[in-house]
Amino acid sequence: MRIILTVLVASLALVTAWTLRELPSVEQVPIPTESPLVISATPVDHQGQAFLLPAAQPVRAPVRDTTITEPTPDANAAVVYHIETDRVLFSKNENVRMPIASLTKVLTALTVNDLLDGDELVIVGSGSVRVDGTKQTLYLHERLTVRNLLTLMLVESSNDAAYALAAHASATVGVDLVAAMNERAYEMGMIDSTFTDPAGLDDTAFSTPRDLIKLVRAAQRQPLLWEPMRSLVASVSSSDGEFTHVAENTNQLLGEISDIVWGKTGYTDGALGCMILVVEIPNGNGTLVSIILGSRSRFTDTRDLMNWAKTAWRWH
Numbered sequence: 001m002r003i004i005l006t007v008l009v010a011s012l013a014l015v016t017a018w019t020l021r022e023l024p025s026v027e028q029v030p031i032p033t034e035s036p037l038v039i040s041a042t043p044v045d046h047q048g049q050a051f052l053l054p055a056a057q058p059v060r061a062p063v064r065d066t067t068i069t070e071p072t073p074d075a076n077a078a079v080v081y082h083i084e085t086d087r088v089l090f091s092k093n094e095n096v097r098m099p100i101a102s103l104t105k106v107l108t109a110l111t112v113n114d115l116l117d118g119d120e121l122v123i124v125g126s127g128s129v130r131v132d133g134t135k136q137t138l139y140l141h142e143r144l145t146v147r148n149l150l151t152l153m154l155v156e157s158s159n160d161a162a163y164a165l166a167a168h169a170s171a172t173v174g175v176d177l178v179a180a181m182n183e184r185a186y187e188m189g190m191i192d193s194t195f196t197d198p199a200g201l202d203d204t205a206f207s208t209p210r211d212l213i214k215l216v217r218a219a220q221r222q223p224l225l226w227e228p229m230r231s232l233v234a235s236v237s238s239s240d241g242e243f244t245h246v247a248e249n250t251n252q253l254l255g256e257i258s259d260i261v262w263g264k265t266g267y268t269d270g271a272l273g274c275m276i277l278v279v280e281i282p283n284g285n286g287t288l289v290s291i292i293l294g295s296r297s298r299f300t301d302t303r304d305l306m307n308w309a310k311t312a313w314r315w316h
Contacts, residue, residue, distance in 0.1 A: 060285060060315040061085050068312040073301035076272075076294030079209040080309045083217065084286035089309050097192055097206040098293045101266030101274045102157045104181075104200030106215055109150055109225050111181045112165050115173055118147035118224075121239055128164035132201055138164060142243050148236040151228045156247035157265060162199035188214045203270030209291045216276060216289050219262075226262035226278075230254070252299050253277060257306055261287065265298065273298030279306055285315035 062082055070090065077093035088094065121143050130136040137152060138144075138160040144152075146165065153161035166177040181195045193207035207215075219226060228234050232254055234247045250265040259280040266274035273295040279288045290305045292298050 062087065062089060062313040062315055064089075065312050065314060068308065070312075071301075071304045071308045073292065073305060074295050074297050075292045075301045077209050077291075078293070078295075078301065078305065079213065079289075079291050080305050081213050081216075081289040081291070082286055082313075083220065083289060088213075089288075089313055090305060091209075094209040095192065097208055099203040099205060099268065099271035100200060100207045100212070100293060101203075101268045101271040102159075102200045103207075103212065103264055103266040103274050103276055104195055104198070104205065105153050105157065105162055105266075106219055106264050106276065107181050107185060107195065108162055108165065108177070108198045109154055110215075110218055110222065111177060111184045112146065112150065112169065113222060113225060114184070115169055115175055115177075115180065116146045116165070118145060118150075120146045120168070120172070122146060122149055122164055122168040124160075124164050125167055128160050128167055130160065131163045131199065132159045135159070137161065137245065139238075139243055143239040144236065145239070148245075150225065151234050151236055152245060152247050154225070154229050154264065155231065155234045155249050157250050158247070159199040159201060162197075166198040185211075185215070188218055190214050200266055200271075201268065203268055209293060212276065212291050213289065216278060216291070220278070220287075229262040229264065230260065251275075251277075253302060257303065267298075272296060275299070275302050277302050277306065281310065281315065283315075 062085065073092065075092065077096050077098055078090065079088055079094045080090035081088050122145070124138045124140060124142050124144070126140060129138055129140050137156065137158040149161040149165050152158040169175045169177045177198050178195060181198070185193050185195065190207065190211040193211045194205055196202040196205040229251070232249050235244060237244045251263040253263065254260060257279060259282070261278040261280055263275065263277040271294065273292065275292045275298040277290045281288055288306065288309055290302050292301050295301050
């Protein structure tokens with residue numbers, strides 16, 4: 001009997017040892033967990049076949065040629081900026097607050113575009129005629145569309161048109177246009193800017209070249225606004241055909257600098273000469289922006305900065 005028990009115990013030990021050898025160790029046993037869903041980096045189409053996303057096109061960053069000397073603009077403040085790489089290529093007092101004169105009208109146009117329909121008819125009131133006390137560009141009681149007033153305001157920098165649009169916004173949608181402009185500027189991150197009138201006549205208003213970069217970037221998304229600013233001359237008529245306005249562009253660099261996208265000028269005695277110019281770089285290398293404030297030779301400064309940027313920087 002004792003011999004039989006001994007044999008049974010030995011057999012049971014051999015079976016147990018063999019079974020344990022086939023089982024995974026504790027480290028090998030997977031422990032179920034509630035893991036978050038992981039999405040494969042390689043998407044799968046509806047037929048179950050994997051496909052690769054197209055590779056993003058690299059942004060070519062500009063490289064400086066240090067052998068070419070920086071220009072020395074007369075302007076009190078200036079920047080040259082490359083939109084696609086969000087890079088400032090030239091800077092002079094870019095964060096200094098200064099009056100910007102009629103560059104204000106770019107913000108006016110953006111805000112009006114948000115509030116009013118381009119086909120709305122505007123009746124010109126007495127408060128929108130000869131608003132600067134010198135130059136009259138509109139006639140009392142004439143009717144013009146919002147779109148035509150924007151053209152006059154941006155091409156020939158009509159102060160009357162800016163005030164007519166402000167009066168119309170107040171009368172039709174109950175909005176203080178200047179207040180809406182300041183709100184729009186704040187939303188764009190223009191924290192060093194304050195506006196007090198729709199035309200830029202008041203030199204107590206101010207902005208900075210750095211803030212104006214943000215304004216330009218917003219304007220770039222509204223091609224219908226800046227399209228008229230590419231023309232040397234624009235002609236618009238009142239709705240009844242009684243009045244025709246031939247607006248000559250205040251941008252003297254049109255036809256001189258190639259590939260201009262749009263530009264806006266400004267001048268008051270306090271602000272001096274101001275200018276925004278947006279230019280496409282050849283060979284698909286993006287867009288350059290020049291901003292000049294407080295200059296006695298705004299066109300020369302802008303021309304020199306643009307020529308320098310195109311030669312002193314390379315896109316590889």
